[in-house]
Amino acid sequence: MAKLQKSIDKRNALIKATIELVNNSGFHATPMSKIAKMANVSPATIYLYFENKQDLVNQAYLEVKTKYTDFVFKTYNERASVKTGFELIWKRIAEFNINECEYSFFLNQCNNTPIIDEPSRKEGIRHLQPLLDLWERGKKEGVIKPISDYILYAYSINPISYLMIAQKQGEFELTKVHVEEAFLTAWDSIKR
Amino acid sequence: MAKLQKSIDKRNALIKATIELVNNSGFHATPMSKIAKMANVSPATIYLYFENKQDLVNQAYLEVKTKYTDFVFKTYNERASVKTGFELIWKRIAEFNINECEYSFFLNQCNNTPIIDEPSRKEGIRHLQPLLDLWERGKKEGVIKPISDYILYAYSINPISYLMIAQKQGEFELTKVHVEEAFLTAWDSIKR
DNA sequence: TAAAAAAGAATGAACATTCATTTTTATTTC
DNA sequence: GAAATAAAAATGAATGTTCATTCTTTTTTA
Numbered sequence: 001m002a003k004l005q006k007s008i009d010k011r012n013a014l015i016k017a018t019i020e021l022v023n024n025s026g027f028h029a030t031p032m033s034k035i036a037k038m039a040n041v042s043p044a045t046i047y048l049y050f051e052n053k054q055d056l057v058n059q060a061y062l063e064v065k066t067k068y069t070d071f072v073f074k075t076y077n078e079r080a081s082v083k084t085g086f087e088l089i090w091k092r093i094a095e096f097n098i099n100e101c102e103y104s105f106f107l108n109q110c111n112n113t114p115i116i117d118e119p120s121r122k123e124g125i126r127h128l129q130p131l132l133d134l135w136e137r138g139k140k141e142g143v144i145k146p147i148s149d150y151i152l153y154a155y156s157i158n159p160i161s162y163l164m165i166a167q168k169q170g171e172f173e174l175t176k177v178h179v180e181e182a183f184l185t186a187w188d189s190i191k192r
Numbered sequence: 193m194a195k196l197q198k199s200i201d202k203r204n205a206l207i208k209a210t211i212e213l214v215n216n217s218g219f220h221a222t223p224m225s226k227i228a229k230m231a232n233v234s235p236a237t238i239y240l241y242f243e244n245k246q247d248l249v250n251q252a253y254l255e256v257k258t259k260y261t262d263f264v265f266k267t268y269n270e271r272a273s274v275k276t277g278f279e280l281i282w283k284r285i286a287e288f289n290i291n292e293c294e295y296s297f298f299l300n301q302c303n304n305t306p307i308i309d310e311p312s313r314k315e316g317i318r319h320l321q322p323l324l325d326l327w328e329r330g331k332k333e334g335v336i337k338p339i340s341d342y343i344l345y346a347y348s349i350n351p352i353s354y355l356m357i358a359q360k361q362g363e364f365e366l367t368k369v370h371v372e373e374a375f376l377t378a379w380d381s382i383k384r
Numbered sequence: 385t386a387a388a389a390a391a392g393a394a395t396g397a398a399c400a401t402t403c404a405t406t407t408t409t410a411t412t413t414c
Numbered sequence: 415g416a417a418a419t420a421a422a423a424a425t426g427a428a429t430g431t432t433c434a435t436t437c438t439t440t441t442t443t444a
Binding site for chain 1: 216217218219220221300301303304305306307313337339340342343345346347350351352354355357358363364370373374377378380381382
Binding site: 223 | 398399400401402403
């Protein structure tokens with residue numbers, strides 16, 4: 001009698017292939033057969049690991065989102081000043097976007113199009129709770145503008161994704177200098 | 193012998209249906225048959241007006257993009273100060289996004305995913321030439337930060353799209369007050 | 385050796401596009 | 415101004431393909 005032994009490697013390869021193919025062609029233009037081929041697996045095998053195509057993408061999304069938040073808050077220290085705390089988080093976000101741009105592009109596509117289930121997406125910004133808490137504190141201390149979190153996010157965090165896309169499309173190269181400029185710009189936009 | 197008399201109304205209805213359906217389901221999840229039905233037309237008729245599905249979307253994109261830039265620069269006056277000029281343009285962009293959110297959502301989806309031909313997209317930011325010229329002047333006058341246009345765009349213009357999406361997903365409502373806050377934030381982020 | 389895992393081929397649905405006809409339109413002829 | 419007509423415009427029904435998913439068989443594993 002055999003134990004349940006589905007290979008985690010195969011699952012990972014499938015998720016990886018999905019991300020890469022969806023990044024380059026979009027969800028509906030990516031056939032399961034191609035995902036299978038890229039993961040060196042038969043199409044039928046995908047269904048041992050995932051219910052169906054939608055489930056595969058949802059799981060890819062949640063997995064990448066988790067990697068993202070884990071990375072972003074790893075170095076965060078609640079006792080730092082608001083400005084320092086913001087810098088810690090912002091720079092980690094930038095680092096993730098630059099070093100894992102396959103992931104960040106994928107997240108971005110999921111956030112901007114209707115490919116992900118509402119339930120799977122609803123988690124959304126809530127993953128960023130520590131950042132929201134930091135802003136709350138900043139507003140109380142009078143260091144951060146007393147405006148909606150959505151606006152703070154739109155101006156200080158979302159631009160990073162935009163710059164990644166511009167870079168992916170080869171219009172722009174995101175250098176160290178740019179990152180520093182972008183950080184200062186982000187801070188200028190939300191500081192009181 | 194009859195004159196060429198393809199109905200502009202029909203063409204418009206097809207473009208409108210395409211925008212609405214692509215907004216809600218994405219390009220590949222929108223069948224031609226549905227577009228036809230929504231435009232009250234037979235599927236075969238689409239091919240009298242457009243070469244194929246890709247051509248239909250490309251044309252929709254270019255048409256909306258043109259509407260956008262026409263609207264945005266309509267009130268612009270080259271002789272205004274940099275700050276005033278920026279405010280004129282920014283507020284028109286915001287107005288367009290709010291009043292024509294079907295259009296702005298569509299443009300955003302085209303800019304963030306691989307559904308549009310590279311050639312059709314390449315026009316991209318270049319449509320915004322007057323804004324780029326204004327920034328150039330602002331940098332010379334020492335009023336605008338001397339940083340890449342991509343960064344200026346990412347921080348002062350792109351956030352509007354993000355806020356639109358948040359609104360479309362029902363997470364947020366973009367009120368007059370928010371628009372004013374957002375404008376000041378945009379200016380803070382790019383002013384020297 | 386028995387159960388799980390994997391595979392390739394088969395199935396059936398959905399879809400973009402084309403085809404063969406019908407309908408509309410505008411002009412011409414009386 | 416009505417009837418005739420020829421070309422464009424529009425249509426609904428094919429066509430052929432692509433694809434997600436399932437089925438049956440083979441291979442691997444414990």
